Amino acid sequence: MTETTSQNKSPSHNGFTGSYFVQVWRDTSLTLNPESKSEFDEDCEEAPTALDTVNSSGGFSLVGPDKLSVSYPSVNLHGHDVGVVQANRPAPMKRLVYYFEILVKNAGAKGQIAIGFTTSAFKLRRQPGWEANSYGYHGDDGLLYRGRGKGDTFGPTYSTGDTVGGGINYATQQFFFTKNGAVVGTVYKDVKGPVFPTVAVHSQSEEITVNFGKDPFVFDLKSLVSVYQAYEAEHRSRQQIDIDKISVPQDAGYGIVRSYLQHYGYEETLQLFDLASKSTVPPISLVSEIGCGEENSVYALNQRRILRQLIRCGQVDDAFAKIQEWYPQIMKDDSSIICFLLHCQKFVELVRGGRLEEAILYGRREFQKFKISSDLDELVKDCAALLAYEQPHKSVVGYLLCDSQRELVADAVNAMILSTNPNMKNTRLSMYSSLEILIRQLTASFLERRSLNGDQGEAFHLHRILESGMK
Amino acid sequence: MQTTSKKVITRDEWEKRLSDVKVRKQDMNKLVMNFLVTEGYVEAAEKFRMESGTEPEIDLATITDRMAVKKAVQSGNVEDAIEKVNDLNPEILDTNPQLFFHLQQQRLIELIRNGKVEEALEFAQEELAPRGEENRGFLEELERTVALLAFEDVNNCPVGDLLDISQRLKTASEVNAAILTSQSHEKDPKLPTLLKLLTWVQNQLDEKVSYPRINDFSTAMLEDPAV
Structure with missing residues (x-):
């Protein structure tokens, strides 16, 4: 596999990709903070539970x-x-x-x-x-x-x-x-x-x-609700029949999974996936293999896989060195967001290893130059907060020690490398896999449909679909 | 035909909305894992667990067993497949007479394919005919299958489709679905369902809005709204 490194990357380009991952990190941090309402829960509407004592009328009641x-x-x-x-x-x-x-x-x-x-x-x-x-x-x-x-x-x-x-x-x-x-x-x-x-x-x-519903109601709400639920269920099942009737190209799911593995550099999974699909009966046609997206998604596949593995094992220093060797242009600006993410991860790994003093020294040395935006500041605070707990993995910032944080940094590095591809015209494509684009389209379409419907009806939430068991 | 009142959402506006959507990486990983597991890519699923840290929703060992059953049917070893299913969970065939009948029917087809006429007749009379008495649909299928024996050139007869590879695949996919159901797992992966949902919701929107659509799922390219 030959990879060419391009030198024509503008800093703003890097900033765009980087800030996307900072935002993802911010969202994780906020989701886990019990004080904040996650955007993922936008649909879990909270019902009234009590009377408002803050805004009640001036002292009459x-x-x-x-x-x-x-x-x-x-x-x-x-x-x-x-x-x-x-x-x-x-x-x-x-x-x-x-x-x-x-x-x-x-x-x-x-x-x-x-x-x-x-x-x-x-x-x-x-x-x-x-x-x-x-x-x-x-x-x-x-x-x-x-x-x-x-x-x-x-x-x-x-x-x-x-x-x-x-x-x-x-x-x-x-x-x-x-x-x-x-x-x-x-x-x-x-x-x-x-x-x-x-x-x-x-x-x-x-x-x-x-x-407000804490005690049973005198009025038999259930009978009313069940009448409408029956109506709604019928409506929904009619809708479901319409959806079931739709046919999608048989291999579409297969192609999307394959390009997902390519996009994120899950190279070994991809190899086994390809191997297995050649021996299926009937074999899956690989017509789409020479499609226009293919060339871009196999770009630097092997290097992306190696970097992901290093980061997932916590070997941030080695990842730094490899990026420096293969893609010096990514590391040229040492105050870039990608450097920030890697330094944070290094700090987290030191804490994970119980090397707290080293972590403090490392943080003091490296975090200084990133005091540029309040977003980054918050994230540095999260990292630093790890030091405050005897059992940091059980604290509110424990998410930093989870697998998913390593994955986030690995994804950011992956996206940065994809963005060095001179043939990549659209920056979005270096950040999003086709699966992600489809899910975004699905979510946005459902939201638009709901807004046309007077803000009533269901939104689309991937995690809910994933949690739903058998039909 | 264009109605003048149709709302138009520009590409810029739509792209902004798309970038506002929150998608969790773990969720996408789960979706991919669900696909690998349901479709039976056991080695790839195992590797994906290591490369992405995503836990599969069922024990991967059960995929190996399930795929072995599927493969046995696909290659015509129906007896072997039935034995494997019973090893896995005897209730699957006990509670699913239609599946059991289809497997036995497939066994009959394989006997006929291999020219074992006497054995086929004996098997049909002893094993399949009693089931046909219980169920009219089974009886018709049995008659259709036995009819294979009546033709010299089975490849050009009215019931020749039974000897086609697609008949094996049909039976294999039925047994695959039954095993998944017995493991409290959906029989279809979720990803194609999402694609159906996307097709449906885009069609719904088309009635009222002009907006950037995705027509080709493999490229996921946004098409400009028709203005």
């Missing part, structure tokens, strides 16, 4: 320490001293039905209790339904208010001892309300975007408790 009860201790004077409280989170949207309940413990002086939904822009001194983009079912008159000045005839009044519920039916785009387990009525939901479950009290001694 009193939220109990359980954050699930509200009372109105004072005497109400006018319409701008309503005790309104929103839930701590908006109602989740990527589901069929959302529902919560209140129990009126004390209807107080006037029974001016309300249950409903409001947006984040809602003014927290007013009854839900009095303002635009808010909806409220009021206890004292049984009317439904939806920001139109006056209420509409809706249902019965409610008072002490009654359980009242508010829900959203996403399938029909309606709000619905219940009293003591029976549906009172529905109203079209003509507000887009997230809405917060909201309750209000507005006369002396009024007191309610809220149930």
